[in-house]
Amino acid sequence: MADKSIDNIFHADKAKNSGRIPEGFVYRDQRKRYPWWVKSTDHITVETDVSTIEKPTTNMIIMSVMNRMSDPDAPSQRKNLIKKITNKTPGFNLPDASLLFASQTFWQSGIDIDGLPIQGYQDLRKIIDDQVHTPEELGVEKWEGSELEASAMVEKAAIHLGAAQVGFTAIDLTWLGPNVSISPDVKEPVASREGIRFPPSYKYIILVAGRVPLWAAKCAPSSLGSAADRTGYEEAHTTEEKLINFIRGIGYGASDIHMMGINPIPFAVMAGMGEMGRMNRVVSPLFGGAMRFAVILTDLPLALDKPIDFGLQEFCRHCKKCAKACPANALSYDTDPSWEPLGPYSFKGKKVWYDDCEKCGAYTSSSGSYCGACLASCTWNKGNKTALHAVTKAIGAKIPSVSGFLAFMDDLFGYGLVPEETRKKWWGLDLTVRGVDSSAK
Amino acid sequence: MRNLVLGILVGIGGACLYFIGGTPAWYVWGLYALGAASIVFSFDILFGSLEEHEPRAAILGFCMFLIPGTLLMGAVLKLGF
Ligand code: SF4
Ligand code: SF4
Numbered sequence: 369m370a371d372k373s374i375d376n377i378f379h380a381d382k383a384k385n386s387g388r389i390p391e392g393f394v395y396r397d398q399r400k401r402y403p404w405w406v407k408s409t410d411h412i413t414v415e416t417d418v419s420t421i422e423k424p425t426t427n428m429i430i431m432s433v434m435n436r437m438s439d440p441d442a443p444s445q446r447k448n449l450i451k452k453i454t455n456k457t458p459g460f461n462l463p464d465a466s467l468l469f470a471s472q473t474f475w476q477s478g479i480d481i482d483g484l485p486i487q488g489y490q491d492l493r494k495i496i497d498d499q500v501h502t503p504e505e506l507g508v509e510k511w512e513g514s515e516l517e518a519s520a521m522v523e524k525a526a527i528h529l530g531a532a533q534v535g536f537t538a539i540d541l542t543w544l545g546p547n548v549s550i551s552p553d554v555k556e557p558v559a560s561r562e563g564i565r566f567p568p569s570y571k572y573i574i575l576v577a578g579r580v581p582l583w584a585a586k587c588a589p590s591s592l593g594s595a596a597d598r599t600g601y602e603e604a605h606t607t608e609e610k611l612i613n614f615i616r617g618i619g620y621g622a623s624d625i626h627m628m629g630i631n632p633i634p635f636a637v638m639a640g641m642g643e644m645g646r647m648n649r650v651v652s653p654l655f656g657g658a659m660r661f662a663v664i665l666t667d668l669p670l671a672l673d674k675p676i677d678f679g680l681q682e683f684c685r686h687c688k689k690c691a692k693a694c695p696a697n698a699l700s701y702d703t704d705p706s707w708e709p710l711g712p713y714s715f716k717g718k719k720v721w722y723d724d725c726e727k728c729g730a731y732t733s734s735s736g737s738y739c740g741a742c743l744a745s746c747t748w749n750k751g752n753k754t755a756l757h758a759v760t761k762a763i764g765a766k767i768p769s770v771s772g773f774l775a776f777m778d779d780l781f782g783y784g785l786v787p788e789e790t791r792k793k794w795w796g797l798d799l800t801v802r803g804v805d806s807s808a809k
Numbered sequence: 810m811r812n813l814v815l816g817i818l819v820g821i822g823g824a825c826l827y828f829i830g831g832t833p834a835w836y837v838w839g840l841y842a843l844g845a846a847s848i849v850f851s852f853d854i855l856f857g858s859l860e861e862h863e864p865r866a867a868i869l870g871f872c873m874f875l876i877p878g879t880l881l882m883g884a885v886l887k888l889g890f
Contacts, residue, residue: 583862751857751860751861751863753856753857753858753860753861754853754854754856754857754858754861754870755850755853755854755857756850756853756854756857756858756866756870780869781863781865781866781869781870782863782864782865782866782869783863783866797862798862
């Protein structure tokens with residue numbers, strides 16, 4: 369077995385440049401993960417500098433909950449939603465709103481329609497726990513195998529349970545929120561008012577991706593668009609809960625970590641699920657922005673994945689389609705990324721196109737729905753019914769400097785957000801199951 | 810199914826060029842291959858984009874590849890027969 373001492377795991381505290389793959393781990397063969405135009409790398413494609421890192425002191429979700437609690441009359445999703453339903457705003461009709469709430473039946477986690485905290489899927493944990501039958505309970509030996517065997521098995525289980533894709537990486541303290549710490553005193557991750565503590569043995573992170581149904585997503589920003597967004601989250605999180613049960617069932621520890629503790633984005637990038645795009649979110653070469661992540665922390669030794677490079681850093685310099693789609697003007701139009709965050713909620717120490725979280729949050733909490741227009745408009749969001757997309761993606765990855773032209777053609781071909789008056793067309797479409805094609809790879 | 814039909818049509822076109830067209834120069838075969846690929850691609854975009862509920866992409870992509878494909882086939886007819 370490879371050396372996985374604590375020093376190696378939390379390498380980023382000492383390294384000058386976090387974002388490099390940690391040493392002392394076993395890595396999976398990356399060749400089968402993606403088409404030929406996606407390369408594996410040993411460092412994420414975003415420049416990082418640990419010496420300038422500064423963690424945000426608070427979290428935007430916590431702030432918006434506190435604002436709401438201190439001012440119950442503040443504009444809320446509920447008030448704006450009712451106004452939009454009454455005005456018959458396209459994408460905000462009663463069936464659209466009802467579809468949104470139904471789409472997050474099990475997941476809703478964060479702030480509710482009134483701007484107050486809610487953690488839906490965590491309340492389900494008790495029922496979900498009843499389905500775990502550990503080796504101890506059954507009186508059998510726990511599963512043993514190599515890291516490579518474990519990763520292959522977990523990946524198969526995850527796909528069976530509903531994941532669109534999985535990725536494996538190691539925990540890196542650099543990118544954890546200020547309220548997360550390692551503690552030898554706990555046997556499994558514990559969340560309390562003081563923060564989240566997890567034991568040193570929980571070194572491995574599993575990223576679970578859920579697909580977002582594209583056509584409905586393109587109706588953002590609206591209730592209908594948000595129904596698609598929530599479908600992606602719900603799929604990722606319900607699959608995550610089932611996968612946790614699977615891992616416990618073979619005799620290892622596994623835990624979900626609420627989004628406030630671990631933001632999946634840096635780990636998704638480390639696990640090669642995508643690159644950081646202009647929208648300051650992950651863009652996948654396969655699914656564009658039409659995927660959502662859930663995170664599992666586990667002590668099951670796994671073979672890790674490497675970051676990827678499909679030319680997105682150059683592509684995003686000229687594309688700017690997401691920035692144009694943002695109704696809150698929260699995304700950067702600068703050609704080059706920057707080291708300077710735009711507000712108090714972002715990590716310093718990485719060179720990205722920062723988004724203005726405050727503008728995004730303010731828009732989202734007053735719009736009557738969630739948003740996700742940036743994710744839904746990305747040039748890399750494509751179906752798989754025509755070879756055109758495979759050709760243009762290969763061109764975009766290999767000659768990313770032509771992205772301005774590709775974005776222009778994308779608009780000309782009518783891809784991107786659906787015009788407001790066309791949103792209701794979704795209810796008449798001949799849809800695939802869940803609005804996605806599960807063979808899309 | 811559509812790929813099968815398109816494949817059969819391309820095969821019939823090639824057979825005509827070979828048996829009826831005498832001995833076309835090598836570049837005529839090149840033009841035929843490009844023209845056939847362009848036409849097949851145009852139909853792939855048309856039907857694929859309609860399945861994706863992207864009618865504008867379907868029409869534009871279809872025209873964008875069908876027109877040059879047809880012109881190339883016209884050149885093949887002129888030079889190869
Ligand atoms: S979610 Fe909406 S408001 Fe926020 S950055 Fe994306 S497009 Fe802008
Ligand atoms: S829409 Fe364009 S600029 Fe924005 S993330 Fe996607 S590829 Fe990058």
